[in-house]
Amino acid sequence: MIYKGQNNEFIELTDLQKGSSLFFDNTVSFPLTFVWIRGQKSEINFEGINLNLNNNSIICLTSFHKVEFNIIKSARAIKFNREFYCVKDHNSEVSCKGLLFYGANQLPYFQIPDDEMEKFETFWRMFQIEMQSKDDLQLEMLQMMLKRFIILCTRIYKTQMNLTKLEFKEVDIVREFQFLVEQHFKTKHSVQEYADLLNKSVKTLANTFSKASDKSPLQIIHERKVLEAKRMLRFTDKPIKEIAYELGFEDIQTFSRFFKKMESLSPTDFKKMLLGSIANSSGTMT
Secondary structure, eight states: OEEEOTTSOEEEEEEEETTOOOOOOGGGSSOEEEEEEESSSEEEEETTEEEEEOTTEEEEEOTTOOEEEEEOSEEEEEEEOTTTOOTTTTHHHHOOBTTTBSSSOSSOEEEOOGGGHHHHHHHHHHHHHHHTOOSTTHHHHHHHHHHHHHHHHHHHHHHHTTGGGSOHHHHHHHHHHHHHHHHHTTTOOSHHHHHHHHTOOHHHHHHHHHHHOSSOHHHHHHHHHHHHHHHHHHHOOOOHHHHHHHTTOSSHHHHHHHHHHHHSSOHHHHHHHHHHHHHHHHTOOO
16 A cells, blocks of 8 residues: 655555565655564564564664565565655654664664554554545645654664663663764764764763663674675675775775674675575575
8 A cells, every 4th residue: 555645755554475575765765664573483684694573573674774584474564755754854753763763773673562562453454544545634644643653663662672761861862872873884983973973971972871771882883884894795796995995994904803803704704605605595495
């Protein structure tokens, strides 16, 4: 079910079954997507890592995520573009920027609590009903429903990520830090640089993250850099020297040492491992 507005507004509801694919394209201005996993023993591949997801998990994807569904019984997807609802422009309303979307987290996802399941089922039914309406209020109604859906998802995610332990201002620091890392990880590499952007001290950032996460601000920066390195090694033919330069390293040796420290193997060995996996899979039928 698809809605398209006069100003390129786009939202799509999809029921995914076994064998279905979820495509991202640039025709809808870099969409954001909620995928509601249904069924036991679901498995997705994210950046070469297999993740097992429980029934009624929701994953939050941008067009930059690389996700494959290895095992899936069924799923529901809500995909929308920034013209329909821009979570950056409406961040004060939904507070999901840097958490569900546009953050340095590798893959945001959460489990729908049993006591919230009825709300999600109701949202899905109401979305389906409103997608069939054809009056002048359809766009406004769909936007309002999506806004409430995002708020509900953000609340649950905060709880499951222990962010409710933080004060409101501290949550904002976490969100903004992760958003800024996503925007600048190629050019800004120290915690001090992000502290300056946030007008906070390095100590404030460290103390804030220590309350709700086992990762330090520097770890988050490094993990985002190595994730991008792995993406470029996996999905592009760029030489390692060029990848090192794009990620802000002065030379290939420094990049190689960083990558090996993070991944326990060199970029060259990582690339060889990928090529070996491709060769093995090409000879196997599933």
